[in-house]
Amino acid sequence: MLYKTRGVALSYIRYRESSIIAKIYTEAFGIQSYIVNGVRSSSSKTNRIALFQPLTLLDLVVYHKDKQDTVHRISEIKCYHPFASLPYNITKSSLSLFVTEILGKTLREEEANEPLFNFIEQSVLYLDEAETGYENFHIQFLLHLASFLGFGIENLRDLENELKNHHYPQIADSLELNATNQLLLHGYGIQISLDRARRISILEKVLFFYKIHMEALGEIRSLEVLSEVLR
Incomplete structure (x- = not known):
């Protein structure tokens, strides 16, 4: 049966000569895997691999079977928010790799x-739209994601x-404790001055x-790349 849902692309692996198996977090079905044929073919007329x-952020029409551990198929797919900066900014793209790795390891439902x-x-x-103040994004993402995973930090x-x-x-020293508290209490974009050592220390703690x-x-x-990019 066909269903419409939004989704967030997380990762993919190569499958046979020209296909992939994509892992997508969907609004309607949680974490799911989809076989996508022909996206790596040299004869493909569109660069559909970029969608993964x-x-x-994806609009999807998918075939869905009510069975666990099933690989499904996609009928229609398009991006509903083309990125303005995320793939083209080295800091943001490194943050996105970290976030996708975390989501891939933590999302199970x-x-x-x-x-x-x-x-x-x-x-x-x-993250895509922010012009400044996103250097602590990954830490705040972890702090707030924990609540949705069942072990939120009060x-x-x-x-x-x-x-x-x-x-x-x-x-931790007093500066690190205060910064951690501010990151925990506030939303994205709060201006907190952190040196590289303290930022890494807070991240390791979380x-x-x-x-x-x-x-x-x-x-x-992805931590190694992230620690090099965020100075």
């Missing part, structure tokens, strides 16, 4: 979750206590917190 680049979809969509739109004290109870080795709740999170491969 990280965080592309194969069912609708409209608040979560809206959060991801609005986060992507902010306040700074709770975060620090949980880290202490799990023997987190680093002790990722450690994630691993307390999601043991399978594993290594985040």
